Amino acid sequence: MIKSRVYYIVWLLASLLLYLWSDSWIACFLVAVSVILPLVSGLWLLTEKRQIHCYFQIKDIAGKGQEAKGSLCVENHGFLPLPRLGCHLVFQNRLTGEKARQDVYCSVSAKKTQQLEWGLSSEYCGNIRVVLETISCSDVFGLWKVVLRPGEKSHVVILPDIIQMEVTVTDSDTANWESVTYSSVKRGDDPSEIFGVREYLPGDSLKNIHWKLSGKMDDLYVKELSLPIENSILLIYETAILGKRRESARVRSAMMEAFLSVSQALAGGGHVHALGWYDQEKERFCCENVASEDDLTGMIGGLLALASGRNDYSSLHYYLREYIEKPFAHIVYVTAQEPGEELKRMMEFCSVCVLHCREGKDGKENTAGEYTVFSPDTMEESLYQLLV
Structure with missing residues (x-):
């Protein structure tokens, strides 16, 4: 643009000097044309810029490391061609925060x-947002430029690698008297379900005597009652940036893959569960139920768009605030x-399994709950067997 304007100024000055030196009508005509044509070209550009319409055509799913191809369709509804268009595209992975830019150029004929x-x-x-940030329209001489901001958007989903894992769900220590699930390892006080039968011992309640069996065995036997348990499961994905530095893209990617892999394993094993996260943009804690693998498949696009953000509180803080009266068991x-501190508080009334992703570290540590440290490189090995 600057080079074209410099060339034009040099040309215009040369035409003026030629006219002043020769005083001919041809030189006068050359000066007039040199002034009028750029003005007409500028007016042409201002008129035609309103006739531009753009939209994306994208194959919206690709795998990691695979090229996702798409096209930007530029329509010219005007009666005049657009000789120089520069389209500035921005790609942002909403999950990891990565950004990339790309410029594409073209000319569009009238009504084409x-x-x-x-x-x-x-x-x-991740879910990569594709944005047509600006369109730069230049005239045929390169003297004028109009910048449009259409804001046209689309997206491409880069699918995660779901790892194979074995997830074992243990019985909760919390009784739920409205539950239809009973503990297989602990006795309780629910007379509607029998845990087992044993010989009568002094101090046993007479209400629990199994009279039919006692009559057959000629000895007293008592029924051991069952414990109804709460086995609800919630997976929480941390979206807050609590430290000074943002996690790397590979850590965020590995966190989401671990999150989805656990959910896939639970759904495949017939365990109804829920997925929870704090939405940094909407500023609220979200919780969605997963009853089957199809439910999870339908949610993946949205989950891969979960943006992280700086926050003074973790997602656990917002979970406790919303579900303190009726918490999940696992x-x-x-x-x-x-x-x-929120983790210590949660461990007082439910079972907690922490999956901690770190760069370059791997291994397992046991604290008051199951605490598993994994890295993006060795995630499959570290999370192969999980106790919830």
Whole structure:
């Protein structure tokens, strides 16, 4: 643009000097044309910019490391051609925060549509937002430029790698008298379900005597009652950036893959559960039930768009605030941060399994709950067997 204007000024000055030196009508005509044509070209550009319409055509699913191809369709509804268009595309992985930019150029004839091909690939999973940020329209001489901000958007889902894992769900220590699930290892006080039968011991309640069996065995036997348990399961994905530095893209990607892999294993095993997270944009704690693998498949696109954000409180804080009166019995907490006081508080009334993603570290540590440290490189090995 600057170079074209410099050339034009030089040309205009040369034409003026030629006219002043020769005083001919040809030189006068040359000066007039040199002034009028750029003005007409500028007016042409201002008129035609309103005739531009753009939209995306994208194959919206790709795997990690695969190229996702798409095209930007530029329509010119005007009666004049658009000789120079520059389209500025921005790609943002909403899960990891990565950004990339790409410029594509074209010219569009009158009443025609031009397709501009582009491609992107990512080593990390996520929902990548594709935005047509600006369109730069220049006239044929390159003297004038109009910048449009259409804001046209689309997205590409980079699918995660779901790892195979074995998840064992233990009985909760919390009784739920409205539950239809009973503990297989603990006795209780619910007379509607029998845990087992044993010989009568002094001090046993006469209400629990199994009279029919006692009559057959000629000895007293008592029924051991069952304990109804609460086995609700919640997986929490941490979206808060609690430290000074944002987690790397590969850590965020590995966290989401672990989160979805646990959910896939639970759903495959017939365990109805819920997925929870704090939405940093909407500023509220979200919880969605997963009853089957199909439910999880339908949620993946939205989960891969969960953006992280700086916050003074973890997702556990918002969970406790919303569910303190009716908490879940089992919590699986996927994080890259060191759990704080909220974790200790949760362990007082439910079972907590922490999956802590770190760069370059791997291994298992046992605290008051199951605490598993894994890295993006060895996630499959570290999370192969999980006790919830």
